Amino acid sequence: MRFTIAWRLGLVLVLVGLLGTGLTGYFAYQASREQLLQSSEERLLTATQVLMRQVTVALNNVKADVRLVAQHPQAPRILQRSTGGFQTLSEENVAKIFEGMMAVHPEYFHVRLIEADNHGLERIRVDRGMHGLLRVSGDALQEKGHYPYVFETLRLLPGSIYVSRATINHEIGAHAGEHRPALQVAAPIHDARQRAIGLVVINVDLQGLFAQLAADLPPELGLYLANRRGDYLIHPDPALGFAFDRGQEARVQDEFPAVSALLKDAPNAASHRVTTSLPSAAEPLVAAFDQIPVPGMEGGDGFILGLSQPLSSVMAESRQLASITLGIVLSFSALTVLLAVFLARAFNRPFYHIVAEIRRFAVDGKIGALPVDRKDEIGELAHSIQLMERQIQHQIEDLQRQQEMLDHLASHDSLTGLPNRRMFLDRLTHALARAKRQDEQLLLLFIDLDGFKTINDTHGHAAGDAVLQAVAQRLRELLRESDTAARLGGDEFIILFEGAWEDAQIEQMVRKVQTALTAPIPYQDIELHSGGSIGVSRFPQDGSSPSTLIAAADQAMYHSKSNGR
Amino acid sequence: MAPSRLLSTCRRWLLPVVSLLVLASAPAGAAQPVLRVLAWPGYAEAEVVRAFEQRHAVRVELTVATSDASLWEKINTRNYDVFAVNAAELQRYLAADLVQPLRPDSIPNTRMQLPRFRTLSAIPGLMRDGKVYATPYTYSQMGLIYDRKQFRTPPRSISALWDERYRGKVIAYDGGTHSFSLAAQSLRLASPFRIAPADLPRTAEHLIGLRRNVLGFYTRPEESVHLFMQHGAALMFANYGMQQVHMLKDAGADIGYVMPQEGALAWLDCWSITRDARDPALAHAWIDHLLGPLASRLLVERQGLSNTLSDEGNGQPDGIPVWLQPPEDTVRRERLWERIRSGDRLSRVLAP
Numbered sequence: 058m059r060f061t062i063a064w065r066l067g068l069v070l071v072l073v074g075l076l077g078t079g080l081t082g083y084f085a086y087q088a089s090r091e092q093l094l095q096s097s098e099e100r101l102l103t104a105t106q107v108l109m110r111q112v113t114v115a116l117n118n119v120k121a122d123v124r125l126v127a128q129h130p131q132a133p134r135i136l137q138r139s140t141g142g143f144q145t146l147s148e149e150n151v152a153k154i155f156e157g158m159m160a161v162h163p164e165y166f167h168v169r170l171i172e173a174d175n176h177g178l179e180r181i182r183v184d185r186g187m188h189g190l191l192r193v194s195g196d197a198l199q200e201k202g203h204y205p206y207v208f209e210t211l212r213l214l215p216g217s218i219y220v221s222r223a224t225i226n227h228e229i230g231a232h233a234g235e236h237r238p239a240l241q242v243a244a245p246i247h248d249a250r251q252r253a254i255g256l257v258v259i260n261v262d263l264q265g266l267f268a269q270l271a272a273d274l275p276p277e278l279g280l281y282l283a284n285r286r287g288d289y290l291i292h293p294d295p296a297l298g299f300a301f302d303r304g305q306e307a308r309v310q311d312e313f314p315a316v317s318a319l320l321k322d323a324p325n326a327a328s329h330r331v332t333t334s335l336p337s338a339a340e341p342l343v344a345a346f347d348q349i350p351v352p353g354m355e356g357g358d359g360f361i362l363g364l365s366q367p368l369s370s371v372m373a374e375s376r377q378l379a380s381i382t383l384g385i386v387l388s389f390s391a392l393t394v395l396l397a398v399f400l401a402r403a404f405n406r407p408f409y410h411i412v413a414e415i416r417r418f419a420v421d422g423k424i425g426a427l428p429v430d431r432k433d434e435i436g437e438l439a440h441s442i443q444l445m446e447r448q449i450q451h452q453i454e455d456l457q458r459q460q461e462m463l464d465h466l467a468s469h470d471s472l473t474g475l476p477n478r479r480m481f482l483d484r485l486t487h488a489l490a491r492a493k494r495q496d497e498q499l500l501l502l503f504i505d506l507d508g509f510k511t512i513n514d515t516h517g518h519a520a521g522d523a524v525l526q527a528v529a530q531r532l533r534e535l536l537r538e539s540d541t542a543a544r545l546g547g548d549e550f551i552i553l554f555e556g557a558w559e560d561a562q563i564e565q566m567v568r569k570v571q572t573a574l575t576a577p578i579p580y581q582d583i584e585l586h587s588g589g590s591i592g593v594s595r596f597p598q599d600g601s602s603p604s605t606l607i608a609a610a611d612q613a614m615y616h617s618k619s620n621g622r
Numbered sequence: 623m624a625p626s627r628l629l630s631t632c633r634r635w636l637l638p639v640v641s642l643l644v645l646a647s648a649p650a651g652a653a654q655p656v657l658r659v660l661a662w663p664g665y666a667e668a669e670v671v672r673a674f675e676q677r678h679a680v681r682v683e684l685t686v687a688t689s690d691a692s693l694w695e696k697i698n699t700r701n702y703d704v705f706a707v708n709a710a711e712l713q714r715y716l717a718a719d720l721v722q723p724l725r726p727d728s729i730p731n732t733r734m735q736l737p738r739f740r741t742l743s744a745i746p747g748l749m750r751d752g753k754v755y756a757t758p759y760t761y762s763q764m765g766l767i768y769d770r771k772q773f774r775t776p777p778r779s780i781s782a783l784w785d786e787r788y789r790g791k792v793i794a795y796d797g798g799t800h801s802f803s804l805a806a807q808s809l810r811l812a813s814p815f816r817i818a819p820a821d822l823p824r825t826a827e828h829l830i831g832l833r834r835n836v837l838g839f840y841t842r843p844e845e846s847v848h849l850f851m852q853h854g855a856a857l858m859f860a861n862y863g864m865q866q867v868h869m870l871k872d873a874g875a876d877i878g879y880v881m882p883q884e885g886a887l888a889w890l891d892c893w894s895i896t897r898d899a900r901d902p903a904l905a906h907a908w909i910d911h912l913l914g915p916l917a918s919r920l921l922v923e924r925q926g927l928s929n930t931l932s933d934e935g936n937g938q939p940d941g942i943p944v945w946l947q948p949p950e951d952t953v954r955r956e957r958l959w960e961r962i963r964s965g966d967r968l969s970r971v972l973a974p
Contacts, residue, residue, distance in 0.1 A: 176834040177965070199965030203838050208790070208853075228964040304660070304686035304696070 063408070067401035074393030082386035089382075090375045094343065097371045102345035104274065105364045109347050111270045112362065115164075119242040119259055120218045122158050126151070126170070126257040127244035135180060136172045136246060136255040148181055155183040156190050158259075164269060166226070166234030166260035167193075170246075173211050173254050177202025180255070184232040191232060199230065206241040211253040219243040219256075223263050223282075223290045223360070225302045231260075238263040238290060238299055267291055277370055279342070281363035283309040287320050293365070309346070309361060316346050319361060341368040407435045411442060418446050422453060470544040472522055473529035481543035481551060485603045488541075488555055492596055498557045499596035502570060503610035504532075505618065506548035507588040516580065523580045524587050531573040550589075551610065558595070567591050590618035654681045657904050660696055660705035662687055662891065663843050664865055664925040665759070670917045678907060688841035689797045691956045703899040704908050708889040709747040710815075710946035711799075712756050721894045723753035728906035731913035732757060739930040747948075748892060756892035757909060760927045762863030763886035763943050764800070770876045772856040780882040781808045784828070788856045789835050793849050795861035796839035798959030799949050800887060804859065805829045807884040807944075814887070815947040822958075826971050829962050839963060847873055864938055868926025881941020888943035 126132060131147050138144060155168040170181040178200050182193040201207045210219040221241040226234050243258035263282075271280045279293035287308035288301045300307035310317040344365035407428050414425040424446045427439035468480035476484065485501075492499050506528065513521040525548070532542040532550060541553040554566070574589035592614025594600065599609035657674075659666060663686050671682045685702070687693040690711050697705060697720055707715060715721050726732060732740060739758040742748045748756045766777050772791070783792050783804070795801065803814035805828040811817060817825055837853055840846035843862045847869045850858055860866045860879065867879045893909040895902055911917065918929035928938070949955055961971045 179965075196967070196970055199970075200834065200967065201965045203833055203836050203965075205838060208837060229960050230964055230966070304688060304692065305684070306686075 061405060063401040063404040066404065067397040070397040070400060071394050074397065075390050078386050078389040078393065082382045086379055086382040089378050093375050093378065094371060097366065098343055098345060101343060101364050101366055102347070104278070105345045105347045105362055108270055108274070108364065109349050109362050112349055115266055115270065116220070116242070118162070119261055123218065123242055123244040123257050123259055126154065127246045132170065132246045132257065133248050133254060135170065137248065152181050152183060152192055155181065159183055159185060159190055164262045164266040166231065166237070166239055166262050168259050169257070171201055171207060171256050171258060173256075176200040177204070177207040185234065186232045197230065206243050206258055207256065210243040210245050210256040210258070213245045213253075215245065215247045215251060217245065223284055225299055226260065234260050234262065263290060274364070277366060279365040281309060281344070281346070281361075281365065283361040283363075285320060285359055285361070287316065287361070290360070309363070313344055313346065313363070316361065316363070319346055319348055322348065342366065343368055343371055407431070411439055415442060422450060424450065473525055473544050475529050475533075475550070476541060476543040478543065478545045481541065481545070481553070482603055484541050485553055485606070488553060489596065489601070489603060492555070493601070497555065499606070500554040500558045500563065501594045501606050501610040502552040502554070502567065503592040503594070503607070503614040504550040504552070504570065504574070504589045505614055506574065507590060507618070509548040509587060512585055512587065516585065520580050520585060524578055524585055527578040528574060528587070531576070532570070535569055535573060551607070563593060567593065590614050592617060654679065655901060655904065656681050656683050657704065657901070657908055658683045658685070658702045659908065660685045660687055660693065660702045662706055663862070664921070664927070665706055666912065667917070667920045667924060670912070670920060673916060674908060674911045677911075678904065680904060690799050691797065697896060700896070700898045702896055703901065704893060704895050704905040706759060706891050707756070707894055708891050708946055709745060709756065710889070710948050712892065712894060713747055713948040714952055715894065716750055716755060720897055721755050722897050722899065722902065723755055724757060724895060724909070725906060726754055728903065729757060729910045729913065731910045735913065735930045736932065745890065756894040757913070758890055758892050758930050759912060760921055760929055761888065761890040762865070762927055763881055763888040763938060763941055764863055765860050765879050765881045765886050765939065765941065767850070767858040767860045767867060767870065768878050768880070769856045770878050773878070776878050776880045777857060778880070778883050779808070780804055780884050782857055783859060784808060784831055784835055786835065790837050791854065791856040792836045793846060793855050793858040794832060794836045794839050795859050796841050796963055797861065798956035799952055800861060801829055801832070801959055802949065802955045803887055805832065807882070810884075814944065815949045817950055823968070823972055826958055826962065827968050829959070830968055830971065833962055843869055851875060864926035864928070879939055881939055885942040885944040887946060889946045
């Protein structure tokens with residue numbers, strides 16, 4: 058294929074098209090990818106916030122439980138031992154309430170009623186043991202006055218709730234809760250004089266609570282819980298949870314630097330959110346963190362809750378997007394190529410047509426059908442070419458006419474219109490060749506006008522010319538189509554007859570010619586009288602070449618002229 | 623889009639892709655060697671650790687112990703290379719064959735130490751069979767911190783911790799060995815480190831008395847500061863000595879610091895290398911680094927502790943140091959203490 062303008066144009070079109078679709082695809086992909094990342098971050102944040110609300114609800118439930126017991130009229134009476142003979146029964150009843158709570162809430166490690174007197178002695182205590190609930194009593198009850206959840210709670214106003222920091226419970230004798238992460242939620246119990254006489258405290262199994270809440274999360278999501286210092290309490294890698302309890306440091310802000318902004322906010326400020334991903338980690342993650350404010354909380358100061366998703370799983374969606382985008386880009390590119398080919402062909406066809414027509418014109422000079430009806434540039438071009446062709450045609454016709462005229466002038470006598478000597482020789486040569494070939498005969502009559510010089514001298518050249526023209530006309534009238542009369546020059550004429558001639562026929566013809574020559578020729582107001590001497594030669598008898606035949610006829614003419622004088 | 627923009631966009635995308643590829647192709651086994659250090663709060667400041675990590679191209683995995691019991695527990699997991707322990711406590715590690723002899727030549731900075739810390743044979747417990755097992759790092763007496771506003775005259779005796787006038791305003795340390803020693807001192811037993819079996823019940827009872835008198839117990843120094851400041855405490859047993867004085871003063875507390883007349887329990891913390899250390903040479907290098915000027919200076923400046931290079935900046939009040947000695951039975955002390963701290967009453971504490 059030739060690299061024509063159309064193809065070049067097509068190629069440019071293809072390149073522009075490819076660039077266009079490619080760039081569009083690329084930027085569409087980039088924007089969608091960003092959006093995908095953003096939406097997955099938003100999804101994570103939403104999940105985090107849902108989880109956060111669940112945690113808040115769960116904590117509120119615990120608070121409601123401790124408040125319920127704290128405000129129960131039995132509680133102060135038990136603490137003050139003022140129930141008379143019903144003390145044991147009352148304690149039994151409260152213990153039953155505790156057991157009921159723990160049965161409903163598997164995340165409760167223990168529920169206790171603690172008195173302010175006797176160094177924070179536990180009065181009623183239900184623990185979760187390995188095989189169910191345990192009522193701890195008698196000697197096994199412990200003095201807890203030196204623990205913050207006791208001395209902090211006893212300082213609270215009626216109706217307030219204490220929520221501790223999340224710690225590992227190292228109190229021995231705590232059964233299932235021993236050395237396990239826990240949160241203490243407590244409410245003070247006041248007597249009629251608003252003196253804090255005890256408290257009710259629930260130890261919440263932190264891991265159990267979150268395992269329960271996070272049970273519905275997709276397995277690829279990682280759950281993070283940190284305290285306000287950033288220390289991990291729960292981490293997908295269990296070795297990092299409560300590292301501070303083991304004397305090590307594992308903090309959320311070291312893994313997700315953006316979270317440090319969240320840690321700087323006021324603990325009970327309205328919900329803050331930070332989304333961040335860490336590209337340098339071994340397994341890059343997209344993560345969302347939020348603050349769990351614990352309203353009314355005195356001891357602890359809230360949590361940071363987070364969910365993470367491997368960036369790779371987000372990117373899997375993006376890979377799918379990339380392949381779709383690539384597919385679209387490729388199909389549009391193919392379409393562009395097809396369109397370019399089609400356009401190039403559509404553009405080429407009228408040009409090729411015009412070129413073919415021009416070539417044909419060059420060969421045969423005929424003007425073919427050009428797309429002159431088109432209203433575009435091609436139509437204009439075709440129109441111009443047609444005009445040019447027409448001009449060329451006219452000029453060629455003129456030239457031919459002139460050529461024919463020149464040819465005529467060169468071969469005829471201008472005065473008489475008879476063939477001249479050159480043309481006559483030409484015809485004679487041809488007739489001779491034909492006669493020789495076909496074994497035929499030829500006859501030549503050589504004519505010389507008599508008295509012509511006298512007419513010229515007497516009446517002028519114009520009269521001479523008139524004589525010559527009249528003789529020529531009479532000779533033409535005598536002859537058949539196949540015969541040729543010519544003026545050899547001056548007053549000499551010659552006639553070529555083809556075919557066989559009897560002597561009598563020849564004599565008759567000579568006489569006819571003689572008569573024609575001698576007939577008077579009207580000139581202006583007078584009549585001119587001329588005559589002629591005629592010599593005859595024949596083929597094959599008198600020669601076999603034009604010159605010998607003419608010479609024989611000429612000689613015969615002189616012979617008759619001298620005889621006639 | 624201009625070609626240059628396009629190019630820069632390509633570059634912006636190419637770089638992370640390429641670096642990801644490079645990261646992915648990096649050999650997984652090229653992890654840095656790790657030195658596992660177990661120390662007390664403030665012993666290994668972040669910049670000290672960083673300097674060591676850079677100099678030796680290693681990663682330091684620092685764990686902080688806040689009680690003798692947790693230190694013992696951790697070393698027994700055999701997951702540490704080098705650790706800080708007081709000379710008295712060291713004895714049970716020696717007995718359990720948990721430590722290895724040091725090569726003093728590999729710790730050239732010992733030559734910078736004060737003469738009294740260089741003569742190791744003069745310090746009880748650091749040598750055994752002619753071999754050195756620990757090198758001194760820092761020391762402190764454990765005095766009483768008191769609130770100047772609540773004490774017209776400074777407390778004189780360790781028994782002030784039991785003074786009912788300060789009930790709920792005393793802060794004590796959550797550690798079995800020391801608590802028993804304190805109780806023994808308060809009870810004026812013959813030796814705080816040798817409590818006779820017959821004296822054990824009353825010592826335990828005395829400690830229950832302490833428990834009933836305190837606001838709470840602490841393990842980490844910052845925890846003690848928080849308790850002290852938050853609850854208007856009057857008196858605190860300073861297990862970390864000057865370190866806590868330093869922190870409280872930084873926090874704006876108007877406090878005094880005295881040594882009890884019974885004599886202040888005093889500890890000398892040393893660096894020791896575990897029997898199972900993965901790279902003893904690196905562990906020696908760590909000790910040498912910690913005896914160097916940076917760590918020693920920060921010990922004084924940041925923690926208010928003493929170092930072994932000079933006596934400067936050691937603002938400890940005068941007192942009779944009672945250097946810690948291995949107690950008669952650490953395990954029993956810790957077991958009893960755990961019960962006392964958890965709130966058990968005497969019968970339960972003394973139960974077998």
